[in-house]
Amino acid sequence: MHPIDDGLVRRLVAGQFPQWAGLAVERWPSGGTVNAMYRLGEELVVRLPLVRGGAGDVSMEQAWLPRLGAQLPTGIPEVLGVGVPAERYPWPWSVYRWLTGEHPEAGALSQPVLLAEDLAAFVAAMRSITLPGAPKAHRGGPLASLDAETRAAIDELRGIPEEDVDCDAVAAVWEEALSAPGWGGPPVWLHADLMPGNLLVDGGRLASVIDFGCAGVGDPACDLFPAWNLLPPDACEVFREALGVDDATWIRGRGRTLSQAVIALPYYRTTNPAMARNARHVIRAVLDEG
Template identity: 85%
Template sequence: MSTGLMHPGMHPIDDDLVRRLIAAQFPQWAGLAVERFPSGGTVNAMYRLGDDMVVRLPLVEGGAADVSMEQEWLPRLASRLPVPVPEVLGAGVPAEGYPWPWSVYRWLAGENPEAGALSEPVLLAEELAGFVAAMRSITLPGAPDAYRGGPVASLDASTRAAIEELRGIPEEGVDCDAVTVVWEDALRAAAWEGPPVWLHADLMPGNLLVDGGRLTSVIDFGCLGVGDPACDLFPAWNLLPAGAREVFRESLGVDDATWRRGRGRTFSQALIALPYYRRTNQVMARNARHVIRTVLHEAEVS
């Protein structure tokens, strides 16, 4: 799924390390098979543990806080959501030279959807909207601020830096002048003035599982928290075709300003991801290219 090192400071993780961690901390599972699970994820390594579990370990220090966040909030969110989410079966601690907390989850079957290859795009759009609406309806107190929950303007410097970086990569063929126009439109969109809402805040295709084209699970809640509802509109541009995109929007009742902010947030994530991951994570780079094309086309025809 990737080549080279995605990030500086990545900790080496292999099958033997995972076996040692399991044997020392969860001896009841020590005899189970351990096998690396290929993933386009950027923050965690995943290992199948037997037939029914998965071990998830941060690759970098920045992912360590996400582990504690999921361990605290997933048990409280699960019953409030319309599809299964990861169930924490074991909370691992640093050991065997591995420096961060880690988790064992129940295995959730399914496959990641791929933009341009959806068998039931309209039904998937409706189910994704149902998940987003369910997240927004949660009223649990004490929520953290979502990782991507702040104002769009907070993304301006990093987005413009990425656009300039892409100008220096002509082989990617990105029309950076057109990109800048769309980005500046997002900056002009009216800010969210309502109360912050609960968000998954990282609804990438790699964090969705489908079976027969239908949504079966949502995973990786490391960015969760409260913030601008535009933050959970990512699937509109990173996954859904135009017709299903409109179904998604209508199902959620998204106003024009929130739509523009959501498009801008998704665009920003893709613009930053493409130069960063183009050599190390082809899954992320391919989706970033898709988002850039999709957003530019939508802006052109709107």
């Protein structure tokens, strides 16, 4: 993990974007683990990878966000400055326009049904995009590619009794997902990381979707995450109906969301409370769905 502080950000900005050199720099708290965020004045934000794996995400956003934004009904990040390695900082970085709003929290939504409709409209719009040369989404491949890691995480959770996870029930849901028919249609555009921390709401409605580092084309089941990581059951049904999700895709989506949660929980349970809390919520939501 590369060390980043206010001074480094000031030097990078001053060296490459002198028009913004006098603006205040402030570290912005985030539950993310791949990038650091710094407010730059009142209207800008600087996003810098903390690890090498995040560098590709930044480059992906720089290339694709301008093309995606015009085709989506929801606000997304707007790249205003393309930063390059300097000051011993080794990776590309970006300056974006600041997007207002707050992250939604499962169990505390003021307009869950309307938010479900907004999310479905965003996902449907992503699926309808036909831009050529699309990259493969980070999570868009066959479900079986997650099998070994998911089973290892379930076994790890068996050894953490204080989490009180019904690992046999989790394993059964995972087996059902593996047995579901795969996606037989052409790959579709996906955000591929629709976590609460990547959504901004205003007045309970979806204002923006952020962090497109995992985006690309793949199985549409990958963009059903909010059904289990955010929405209550009634809103979940609205989300599913609006998207016309068939049973096989729904089962794969549930499995993908569960896989991410059971992998995240033992990894983040002592280091990232927001990620661990949402992972627990996903596991409960999936098992409650039965």
